[in-house]
Amino acid sequence: MENPFEQYMEPIKTLNDLALSSIEKIAAIQVKAIQDNTKISIEAMKSASDIKDMDSLKKYLESQVSVAQSLSESAVKDAEKIAKLGESYVTEVQEVVKKSVPSV
Numbered sequence: 001m002e003n004p005f006e007q008y009m010e011p012i013k014t015l016n017d018l019a020l021s022s023i024e025k026i027a028a029i030q031v032k033a034i035q036d037n038t039k040i041s042i043e044a045m046k047s048a049s050d051i052k053d054m055d056s057l058k059k060y061l062e063s064q065v066s067v068a069q070s071l072s073e074s075a076v077k078d079a080e081k082i083a084k085l086g087e088s089y090v091t092e093v094q095e096v097v098k099k100s101v102p103s104v
Contacts, residue, residue, distance in 0.1 A: 011100035015093060022089045026082055033078050040067060 002010075044067060051057050 014096050
């Protein structure tokens with residue numbers, strides 16, 4: 001049989017574990033986004049250094065439109081992932097609270 005302190009601490013530990021897991025998942029999404037954006041930015045800088053004339057400038061600028069679109073799409077996908085994680089976190093917290101708070 002658990003002592004009262006363990007009964008009190010169990011939902012707190014569960015909530016802490018949920019928060020930690022959520023933070024780790026969000027941080028992983030953000031780190032990946034930073035890595036991807038850095039790689040894309042470096043590639044854009046390399047491409048810019050290859051500009052020698054008006055034709056190469058035109059090609060560079062055209063390519064940057066698709067790069068910007070790709071970055072925008074990635075940001076939307078990441079935001080959706082983070083929103084889903086938030087929704088899941090709220091649901092799990094509500095379940096823990098319901099289980100740990102006695103019915104009135």
